[in-house]
Amino acid sequence: MDAPTRVMKALNHEEPDRVPAFESAFTNNTIMEHYGIAAAGLSSGIDALKHLPFKTRVANYAMSNRSWLAKGMVNSYEFLRRVKIDIGLSFVTHQQRKIVEGGMIDEFGRLMKFEKYEGDGTLILGYRGGHLHSFEDYEKWERPDPNEPKRLAAFLAGKDVQKQMNNEILSVPAIGGMMEPSWEAFGLETFSRILGHPKQAKKVFDDNGKLAVELVKILADQGAELILVWDDYGFKNGLFMSPQNYRTYVFPWLKQMCDEAHKRDSRILLHSDGDLMLIFEDIIKCGVDALNPIEPTTANPDYDIFRLAEKYKDKITFVGNISPVMLAVGTVTEIEEYSKRLIRELAPGGGYIFSSGHSINPAITVDRWEAVMRVREKYGSYPIRIPD
Amino acid sequence: MIVELDVDNIAKSVQQELEKHVDPNDVLKALTAGMDEVGRRYEQKEYFLTELVLAGETMKEAFDVLKPRLTVKEKGKRKPIVVATVKGDNHDIGKNILITMLVSAGFEVIDLGVDCPSEKIVEAMRKHDAKVLALSCLLTMTMREISVIGEALKHAGLRDKVKIIVGGAPLNMELAEELGADDYAADAIDGVRHIKALMGV
Known part of the structure; x- marks a missing residue:
């Protein structure tokens, strides 16, 4: 069975040949190298860019060229194939507006910088603050254009690589949602002030909502079977803003995104970290098809994938959730037992995609990752038969 | 005003209180009580992270006006x-x-x-x-x-x-x-x- 069929069957709550797998981010040079993939490409590309004149223009050109983009994706997709992860991403939004020392300001106005993990040199692009310091700054900021050709180039490049790999990977376009681009453009302090002014808040959320809905239409029209929406609504201790604010500013757009995707036979995979307990049913009502990562390390013991699945498993596909902390410091036995439990309790009948509960970061060791691989290989084929 | 998250007007209000010769330490106590209430509402999930942050911003605005008027003794404590x-x-x-x-x-x-x-x-x-x-x-x-x-x-x-x-x-x-x-x-x-x-x- 190829990866698109496997993933779509799981999303349809049917049993494919094996439990599909996904990671929202795999930033771990050691594991990549263990599977024979050199991770130096990104690092050397960034180093080379530092010395070039007109670096923003050069980077923009590179990001608009479908064949260059495809070449850049081959290694990461090949790595995913080797570790039996079914979904690879193409980045349709979050593109750079300006290159700055150590990173970039992206099109939403977020300052992003590369951080290098001392252990194995893994580079991680992380959020470092908002570039916009007021609503007036926001009004002057040129809004991202959904029709910018480089977006489609990124999506099509991913599909080219998927085809080259005989559909052993499903390439999924990833776009920004409403919450994350809205607050991160300003930083939490300025954003919280803007939220105190409902007209300003509405303008910011509506702009990001319109962009996201247009992108869903464009990508689904181009044949995207599944679209990933990055949009953290919560963190360890709860929600960023009140459920009512989500209902006012975010969910009407999320619902439109889902509706437009479904009209075109496409699906929405929402990635939101944090404890989403208070808005879990809202997310389902919006029509979200799959939710990642059901973070297992929140402070809320009720935000538990197994309990949530008892109640909502027939309504949404769960994509999670082995703890990255367990993967970094847990024992191999703990990892195996939790992985087995995920498959045993969530996979029967479909509606489940295996994943970590956040991402695969550089602290995760090869032996622990291999423990996950062993469980997936030994117990991940349908029909699921795992002894208690 | 901390609890109401009135970040735009708190500096003016603190200034007015000081002009009325209210003891700055009493103003500080009132502000601290406001933050305590915000903390309580946050723990009860009546307030969320953005409200907590906005309360902090409101407090900062107030504190900027108040700080020069606090006694050395108060600061030293x-x-x-x-x-x-x-x-x-x-x-x-x-x-x-x-x-x-x-x-x-x-x-x-x-x-x-x-x-x-x-x-x-x-x-x-x-x-x-x-x-x-x-x-x-x-x-x-x-x-x-x-x-x-x-x-x-x-x-x-x-x-x-x-x-x-x-x-x-x-x-x-x-x-x-x-x-x-x-x-x-x-x-x-x-x-x-x-x-x-x-x-x-």
């Missing part, structure tokens, strides 16, 4: 807490919220910023004679740095004299103890409560 995000970690949202809450609760905060090496922490603990070190750590791959800082304090002969409290996404009490910390707090409100207990206030 403030006990120092050193706060930092560990080396290799550039996240500061949780740390900054904790700082606002600590200032509101009457502590003097020495903010060492993000990506903070252990040497800088040892130096600050010594210089300010701080009894509590609050460390923030969001990344799984940087949490081992907590042990490094503990060792550096031990090497400097300070470990027995200070308490280390930690917070951040990958942590819990069990991990905190494993990494050599004395205490763990789930969020900024919890952090202030624990720090007060560690300081015996």
Whole structure:
């Protein structure tokens, strides 16, 4: 069975040949190298860019060229194939507006910088603050254009690589949602002030909502079977803003995104970290098809994938959730037992995609990752038969 | 006005109170009581992170007006807490919220910023004679740095004299103890409560 069929069957709550797998981010040079993939490409590309004149223009050109983009994706997709992860991403939004020392300001106005993990040199692009310091700054900021050709180039490049790999990977376009681009453009302090002014808040959320809905239409029209929406609504201790604010500013757009995707036979995979307990049913009502990562390390013991699945498993596909902390410091036995439990309790009948509960970061060791691989290989084929 | 999150008008109101010769320490007490109520509402899930942050912003606006009028005695009573995000970690949202809450609760905060090496922490603990070190750590791959800082304090002969409290996404009490910390707090409100207990206030 190829990866698109496997993933779509799981999303349809049917049993494919094996439990599909996904990671929202795999930033771990050691594991990549263990599977024979050199991770130096990104690092050397960034180093080379530092010395070039007109670096923003050069980077923009590179990001608009479908064949260059495809070449850049081959290694990461090949790595995913080797570790039996079914979904690879193409980045349709979050593109750079300006290159700055150590990173970039992206099109939403977020300052992003590369951080290098001392252990194995893994580079991680992380959020470092908002570039916009007021609503007036926001009004002057040129809004991202959904029709910018480089977006489609990124999506099509991913599909080219998927085809080259005989559909052993499903390439999924990833776009920004409403919450994350809205607050991160300003930083939490300025954003919280803007939220105190409902007209300003509405303008910011509506702009990001319109962009996201247009992108869903464009990508689904181009044949995207599944679209990933990055949009953290919560963190360890709860929600960023009140459920009512989500209902006012975010969910009407999320619902439109889902509706437009479904009209075109496409699906929405929402990635939101944090404890989403208070808005879990809202997310389902919006029509979200799959939710990642059901973070297992929140402070809320009720935000538990197994309990949530008892109640909502027939309504949404769960994509999670082995703890990255367990993967970094847990024992191999703990990892195996939790992985087995995920498959045993969530996979029967479909509606489940295996994943970590956040991402695969550089602290995760090869032996622990291999423990996950062993469980997936030994117990991940349908029909699921795992002894208690 | 803290509870109402009236960030746009609080500075003016504090100024008016001071012009009416209200004791600045009484104004501070009222503001602190407001922050306590915000903390209570946050814990009851009546307020969320953005409200907590906006309350902090409101407090900062008020404090900017109030600070020059506080007596030297009042300022001198403030006990120092050193706060930092560990080396290799550039996240500061949780740390900054904790700082606002600590200032509101009457502590003097020495903010060492993000990506903070252990040497800088040892130096600050010594210089300010701080009894509590609050460390923030969001990344799984940087949490081992907590042990490094503990060792550096031990090497400097300070470990027995200070308490280390930690917070951040990958942590819990069990991990905190494993990494050599004395205490763990789930969020900024919890952090202030624990720090007060560690300081015996």
